[in-house]
Amino acid sequence: MQTVLLAAGEGTRMRPLTASRPKPMLPVADRPLVAHAAAAAVSAGASRLVLVVGYESAPVREFFGDEFAGVPVEYAEQTDQRGTADAVRAAAPRLDPGPFAVLNGDALYDEASLETLYEFAPTVGSYRVDSPENYGVLHTESRDGERFATGVTEKPADPPSNLVNTGAYAFPAEAQDWLDVGESERGELELTDVLTRACERADVRVVPFERWLDVGRPWELLEANEWKLGELERDVAGDVHGSADLRGRVVVEEGAEVDAGVVIEGPALVRSGASVGPNAYVRGSTLVGPDAKVGHAVEVKNSVFMRGATAGHLSYVGDSVLGRDVNFGAGTTVANLRHDDEPVRMRVKGESTSTGRRKFGVVCGDAVKTGIDTKLNAGVVLSGGARTKPGESVLRDR
Structure with missing residues (x-):
């Protein structure tokens, strides 16, 4: 599964740690944060990686080079920082025809759940949290013992559930033609709108992640290190x-x-x-x-x-x-x-x-x-x- 890794953002909520480096390059145990997402993707079955870079991109390129863990690496430049759909649109010319996965480069994913996400595409990753109002909350329905996504609401004041979007997707090939979305209320081009289009056209299975961490603020960097340091031998x-x-x-x-x-x-x-x-x-x-x-x-x-x-x-x-x-x-x-x-x-x-x-x-x-x-x-x-x-x-x- 060809995989797009989003690593272009400034990470303003992580300031001052990101004043001169992109958030995905902050250290987590023995490697940068984004390298953990990349390693999980390769373990789950990624055949190639396309890294979307932008803010202070030189450290990302220097770390990954043209190959990571045995799979080829390419780069796409996101110049305007207009949202996640815009980032994937920047990567689209480097994608082969066929299905593709998208992962946030500033999150940690457990490998077993990510493997399931790849296997049953089209899919979206999910996780239950205590404060869903801070995330995109998934709308779902159950059919024949399986849960499918019907849409997503970004940071709702009154969340319908505590099941949130992990920023991990496996899209069908035709989704490459669905990236030209309009601006959201936040003035950005949101990948969640692409997910909504996918839900209208196909059964998008919801994959529950055993473990997931969105690393957006400094204390979450501590939590990320607690996770990955705990895995060291x-x-x-x-x-x-x-x-x-x-x-x-x-x-x-x-x-x-x-x-x-x-x-x-x-x-x-x-x-x-x-x-x-x-x-x-x-x-x-x-x-x-x-x-x-x-x-x-x-x-x-x-x-x-x-x-x-x-x-x-x-x-x-x-x-x-x-x-x-x-x-x-x-x-x-x-x-x-x-x-x-x-x-x-x-x-x-x-x-x-x-x-x-x-x-x-x-x-x-x-x-x-x-x-x-x-x-x-x-x-x-x-x-x-x-x-x-x-x-x-x-x-x-x-």
């Missing part, structure tokens, strides 16, 4: 001091260093060029990215350190995302729990939004630097290049 190839204690599913890549007195409780991944310790404590689902540093007596819990991010001395980092080349001064402490035990909130596109997580720390864009003994409140966002003063307590975004 223990592998210690780097330089690990004899007194270090590695517990459970811990991966230390070749070229990484773990110093004396370190305790790492998996699942955790220490990537090549990274260093941990001495006497550091790393736990939860933590990614220590390439050339990142967790230094002396630093505790890190359930966090993502992107390339070159550093917490060098006597700091605590919990449930947080640190962008590239962030540097936390000695004694920097992250708060990750509200006193009233309510879910931590952070601002997304200017609006205070619940993370749904009882514990959530901070989000730092690239090249943030904190002064020594800085205190960062739960849910604070520091934009790329932000600075704090020594001893400062940061209670608001900057």
